[in-house]
Amino acid sequence: MSLTKEESILEVRNLRTSFFTDEGEVKAVDGVDFSIEKGKTLGIVGESGSGKSITSLSILRLLQEPVGRIKEGEVIFKGEDLLKKSKKQMMAIRGNNISMIFQEPMTSLNPTLTCGEQIAESIRIHQKLNKKKAWEKSVEMLKLVGIPSPEKRAKQYPFELSGGMRQRVMIAISLACNPELLIADEPTTALDVTIQAQILELIKKLQEDMGTSLMIITHDLGVVAEMCDKVAVMYCGKVVEYADVKTVFTDPKHPYTIGLLNSVPKHDEDVEGDLAIITGSVPSPFNLPSGCSFAPRCPSAKEICHATLPELAETSDGDKVRCWIYTDQWEKEGEAVSRHE
Amino acid sequence: MFLYIVRRIFQTIPVMIGVTLAVFLMMHLIPGDAAKIMAGENANPEQIEQMRENLGLNEPLYQQYFSFIGNAVQGDLGNSIRTSRAVTSEIFDSRFWITVQLALVGTVLAVIFGLLAGIISATRKYSFADVSLMVIALFGLSMPNFWLGIMLIYLFSVNLGWFPVAGWGTWEHMILPAITLGTAGAAIIARMTRSSMLEVMDQDYIRTAYAKGVSDKLVIYKHGLRNALIPVVTVVGLQFGTLLGGAVITETVFAVNGLGRLVIDSIRAHDFPMVQGTILVCAVLFVVVNTMVDISYRLLNKRIDLN
Numbered sequence: 001m002s003l004t005k006e007e008s009i010l011e012v013r014n015l016r017t018s019f020f021t022d023e024g025e026v027k028a029v030d031g032v033d034f035s036i037e038k039g040k041t042l043g044i045v046g047e048s049g050s051g052k053s054i055t056s057l058s059i060l061r062l063l064q065e066p067v068g069r070i071k072e073g074e075v076i077f078k079g080e081d082l083l084k085k086s087k088k089q090m091m092a093i094r095g096n097n098i099s100m101i102f103q104e105p106m107t108s109l110n111p112t113l114t115c116g117e118q119i120a121e122s123i124r125i126h127q128k129l130n131k132k133k134a135w136e137k138s139v140e141m142l143k144l145v146g147i148p149s150p151e152k153r154a155k156q157y158p159f160e161l162s163g164g165m166r167q168r169v170m171i172a173i174s175l176a177c178n179p180e181l182l183i184a185d186e187p188t189t190a191l192d193v194t195i196q197a198q199i200l201e202l203i204k205k206l207q208e209d210m211g212t213s214l215m216i217i218t219h220d221l222g223v224v225a226e227m228c229d230k231v232a233v234m235y236c237g238k239v240v241e242y243a244d245v246k247t248v249f250t251d252p253k254h255p256y257t258i259g260l261l262n263s264v265p266k267h268d269e270d271v272e273g274d275l276a277i278i279t280g281s282v283p284s285p286f287n288l289p290s291g292c293s294f295a296p297r298c299p300s301a302k303e304i305c306h307a308t309l310p311e312l313a314e315t316s317d318g319d320k321v322r323c324w325i326y327t328d329q330w331e332k333e334g335e336a337v338s339r340h341e
Numbered sequence: 342m343f344l345y346i347v348r349r350i351f352q353t354i355p356v357m358i359g360v361t362l363a364v365f366l367m368m369h370l371i372p373g374d375a376a377k378i379m380a381g382e383n384a385n386p387e388q389i390e391q392m393r394e395n396l397g398l399n400e401p402l403y404q405q406y407f408s409f410i411g412n413a414v415q416g417d418l419g420n421s422i423r424t425s426r427a428v429t430s431e432i433f434d435s436r437f438w439i440t441v442q443l444a445l446v447g448t449v450l451a452v453i454f455g456l457l458a459g460i461i462s463a464t465r466k467y468s469f470a471d472v473s474l475m476v477i478a479l480f481g482l483s484m485p486n487f488w489l490g491i492m493l494i495y496l497f498s499v500n501l502g503w504f505p506v507a508g509w510g511t512w513e514h515m516i517l518p519a520i521t522l523g524t525a526g527a528a529i530i531a532r533m534t535r536s537s538m539l540e541v542m543d544q545d546y547i548r549t550a551y552a553k554g555v556s557d558k559l560v561i562y563k564h565g566l567r568n569a570l571i572p573v574v575t576v577v578g579l580q581f582g583t584l585l586g587g588a589v590i591t592e593t594v595f596a597v598n599g600l601g602r603l604v605i606d607s608i609r610a611h612d613f614p615m616v617q618g619t620i621l622v623c624a625v626l627f628v629v630v631n632t633m634v635d636i637s638y639r640l641l642n643k644r645i646d647l648n
């Protein structure tokens with residue numbers, strides 16, 4: 001199950017990103033490991049504030065320094081550590097080898113530049129085409145992402161387009177230079193449900209056509225089931241479960257993943273009583289509990305869970321999970337200790 | 342766009358009517374009998390009556406207004422009492438152009454230094470450069486024009502001898518008055534640019550630009566400044582108007598024969614047609630500049646509703 005270096009296009013190892021605020025340090029990403037195979041899709045799932053977006057911004061080093069800083073770790077892209085690259089080298093990679101789609105299509109496009117100009121910009125930077133050629137390519141890209149009358153749309157400003165159209169423009173920008181890796185940070189969260197499906201289908205189709213690897217960040221388990229090959233579940237800045245998409249849905253291991261799946265309403269079952277919830281709430285990032293961050297909300301937590309943080313360890317079927325239950329230690333521990341607040 | 346410009350120009354018509362009305366009524370609202378004042382202290386009642394007849398003051402008010410407008414659009418603003426010359430030729434022979442030149446140079450200086458300081462401050466937030474520039478800006482904003490003018494004369498003309506003390510004619514005469522006029526504007530523009538730029542650089546589309554691999558410089562100037570300029574343009578337009586007003590003091594300090602000094606001299610001499618004419622010209626100029634600002638605003642910000 002474990003990936004060899006040659007297969008994976010991106011490998012993130014022990015990534016730690018913190019924000020330094022007046023109230024103290026916030027460990028937004030606290031030791032994250034995962035990898036993405038060539039042409040495959042990794043989903044990163046978690047609640048708001050679990051560190052998903054910060055992980056993706058850390059990969060491209062787009063954090064607003066000095067408030068946000070990558071403290072340690074490695075981001076290996078095609079065998080080279082992106083964290084060791086110079087500013088200029090990173091500029092050549094961004095938008096060219098690794099592209100990004102953001103959550104908010106309404107605000108992610110520059111209001112004073114036409115859609116065509118914004119697509120042509122990255123083409124001109126990375127492919128060194130002249131103005132006319134870059135413009136032609138950007139019209140072509142608009143056509144590719146399914147925008148009708150692309151010549152006309154290219155000359156329009158973002159405010160003249162609907163949310164779904166703008167997200168298509170964002171996709172056109174990100175795919176304009178045939179990137180090897182596309183990072184999509186909640187690409188459909190801000191869109192209508194009907195448009196969501198269209199956008200996801202478009203991303204999937206283009207990914208297959210271009211052979212791009214995809215890292216998709218979402219809190220929507222439906223999107224994960226639809227799109228991903230592998231899933232990393234994040235909680236409080238840490239990966240708690242890292243597994244094949246099938247295993248996550250059929251045999252989830254971490255109590256948090258189990259809780260997440262239980263709380264999804266099922267349309268084929270009769271609704272009786274309340275929807276399952278995970279008790280408690282996400283702890284404050286300024287005051288994370290010692291031991292496993294999920295322990296205070298975990299129904300099976302024992303003394304050791306509150307005391308010591310488990311490793312992200314491989315289980316018998318090859319999945320990785322950060323939980324004491326799947327260790328030899330577990331049987332030696334006493335009864336579950338509830339510390340609900 | 343063309344339609345927008347036409348519409349915007351038509352919109353100035355009511356403003357112009359308001360301006361002429363205000364200027365016209367000024368003559369009638371000031372205390373005392375205008376004819377009496379204009380005829381002079383030693384005039385007898387017949388002479389005053391004659392003056393009243395000449396000025397058309399015996400006619401109904403609306404008729405007086407229409408003949409004032411009628412004459413004004415034909416370029417006739419009456420004659421100066423002090424010099425007996427036509428008001429328009431007094432204004433446009435040289436004085437108008439001197440003040441416009443001064444205000445333009447002042448504005449250009451204010452824009453250049455204000456934008457530069459604002460950008461430097463915003464891109465190096467809380468740095469030594471940022472703090473010192475903003476302190477200087479606060480200083481520039483707080484200094485009264487006349488004091489700044491006198492200090493500049495004292496330092497650069499009297500002590501260093503770099504520039505002439507007063508007068509008009511060469512570009513050297515223009516520097517100190519233009520700096521005096523432009524300083525407050527530069528300070529306002531700098532502060533405005535800084536805050537606008539800081540707000541813009543936090544926007545999502547700036548992150549998108551970085552994610553595309555755009556260089557810092559291009560992100561700041563192409564993506565940031567272009568958006569940050571939108572509120573700054575308004576300030577620049579309003580500043581130009583303030584500069585016309587500020588010219589009254591600055592021209593007096595530097596003994597420049599512009600519109601500002603003309604107004605002061607005319608008020609002192611109770612030269613009503615002259616005061617009226619000058620104020621009208623300034624007001625029209627202000628309206629024209631603001632219309633131009635609105636049009637450039639539209640050029641910068643595509644989202645402004647065309648209707």
